[in-house]
């Protein structure tokens with residue numbers, strides 16, 4: 001099986017640590033600039049690899065040259081090989097342009113590794129746009145996986161759904177899914193030695209009009225975090241009829257009907 | 258302070274530190290209170306390759322030696338001195354096999370110990386044989402292709418968690434210390450059972466057990482180091498392993514100082530931080546200075562020892578002779594004096610520093626829900642096991658007299 005983890009690096013500044021001994025900026029801290037949500041995707045990919053024989057885990061990111069550090073970090077956490085989309089032409093991409101570039105990158109990975117990607121894993125906030133395959137977001141547990149399908153628990157507001165997707169599929173995971181391991185010593189050595197291909201838009205044969213700022217139909221007027229939803233009300237009742245009655249009563253009480 | 262660690266040693270230190278901070282610190286109190294075995298932490302240590310740092314690469318290790326082990330033990334002990342024994346006791350089981358094992362024994366046992374798949378323990382102590390370790394009454398009688406073990410061992414760390422044990426028993430009681438021999442014994446061998454589990458003052462995450470042997474048949478191929486050579490096996494092992502106890506002590510001392518300083522800076526009395534009192538600063542200065550001296554001694558001795566040990570390991574791979582035989586060629590001297598000094602000094606520092614750490618914190622330092630008193634309880638054992646500090650002084654004194662006699 002071929003698993004691909006798609007990751008993003010966080011802006012290094014939010015990750016900066018001061019070495020308590022020297023008072024200077026800590027380089028090692030900077031190196032681990034993987035988007036925290038993506039660590040869960042990487043960990044889950046590596047756990048599946050440990051369970052399913054003959055599995056390789058690739059990792060892909062799109063970003064500036066420094067983003068290579070996050071790919072090395074992913075290797076130290078157990079990924080086998082890494083690929084880097086790196087070109088000024090990709091800059092300023094919205095979700096549409098990003099998912100197009102990733103899609104072309106995935107094709108290129110499949111060509112060079114001669115292995116179709118069966119499962120794409122990403123973190124909660126990396127789920128960039130759509131790829132043309134079955135997908136599930138907010139996944140909190142992988143129940144079962146084999147060469148042809150994956151069965152996962154998806155978090156819902158009022159519980160969880162067990163859903164089955166045929167492979168290839170895309171899964172976006174939440175932090176409840178696992179507890180990421182500390183990078184291993186052998187992983188760190190492999191990460192240091194790894195040769196990571198750096199691909200331009202031309203290398204992945206991307207259509208120039210579909211990438212970067214120019215290829216992004218979205219115009220960001222301003223960005224904000226949506227306010228958290230404040231809890232709803234669950235309408236109880238032993239039977240469907242009773243529940244309906246209670247619902248109507250509630251709506252009447254709120255003068256909505 | 259620059260200790261001139263190689264890139265690999267830095268990675269080992271950082272990895273151990275990250276696991277200690279992220280995975281061990283949040284649960285250390287739980288294991289201290291419950292005395293459960295910290296299996297989830299063992300799993301983290303396995304995945305991070307930390308069990309393998311001191312094993313030769315051909316047996317699944319990372320090719321380091323005693324110094325690398327000390328870096329790991331120090332970092333874990335800085336957070337929890339008990340949990341560090343998951344690795345340190347496995348090392349105490351592995352060293353005699355590394356030093357005295359035949360190629361076959363090394364191939365059979367070292368890879369599992371290096372990966373942490375199976376944990377190890379070392380058992381020489383008996384109810385009547387503590388400091389006088391060769392007063393062994395556990396007996397091993399040869400019967401065909403087996404040795405039949407009978408007797409009781411006690412105070413065995415990693416007791417029920419281990420699956421591989423290096424054990425000492427008398428094959429010839431008439432010869433006293435010269436009748437002692439070493440064996441590799443596997444858990445599950447018929448006639449081998451767990452006895453009482455001890456309830457302890459400190460290192461409570463480490464289970465200490467009595468072991469019983471009742472007509473326990475051990476294959477003759479598990480004989481380690483030759484008939485009547487048990488004393489050499491034990492002494493050769495302690496030479497290399499005592500720095501591990503020292504590293505545990507050093508980590509405990511450093512952890513206690515870290516916690517005490519943090520608290521003392523925040524704690525206000527008479528309108529000021531208690532760390533602003535000169536007497537507190539002097540106490541902290543003495544603690545920090547002793548720790549630094551302990552670290553310097555530990556690091557320089559283990560590095561010097563490792564140079565010989567690694568050379569002997571390389572020769573042994575070519576010659577097929579034991580590492581210990583090659584070690585005698587590489588270096589004419591035994592390391593007893595220095596390894597005793599390291600263990601003695603670091604553990605005395607740990608006891609002093611952890612006691613002062615409690616003092617620096619005042620009443621809160623004495624409380625169970627504050628981490629400082631645990632360091633003091635954990636420190637005490639480092640002055641006792643692998644030879645009490647009185648025994649270390651005896652060894653150092655004996656070595657000095659021997660040197661004088663040689664002129």
Ligand SMILES: Cc1cc2nc3c(=O)[nH]c(=O)nc-3n(C[C@H](O)[C@H](O)[C@H](O)COP(=O)(O)OP(=O)(O)OC[C@H]3O[C@@H](n4cnc5c(N)ncnc54)[C@H](O)[C@@H]3O)c2cc1C
Pocket residue numbers: 346378379380381382386387388389411412413414415457465638641642643644645646647648651
């Ligand atoms: C928590 C714990 C874990 C342990 N783990 C292991 C283990 O994994 N494997 C193992 O084999 N053993 C283990 N031990 C045993 C440990 O090594 C012994 O307890 C230690 O060597 C001391 O022996 P003893 O307890 O019999 O003390 P004793 O020998 O009875 O000593 C009592 C006192 O007399 C002093 N004394 C004795 N002889 C002399 C002398 N010749 N000169 C001066 N003073 C002397 C000692 O220093 C001590 O102060 C463990 C012990 C403990 C407490």
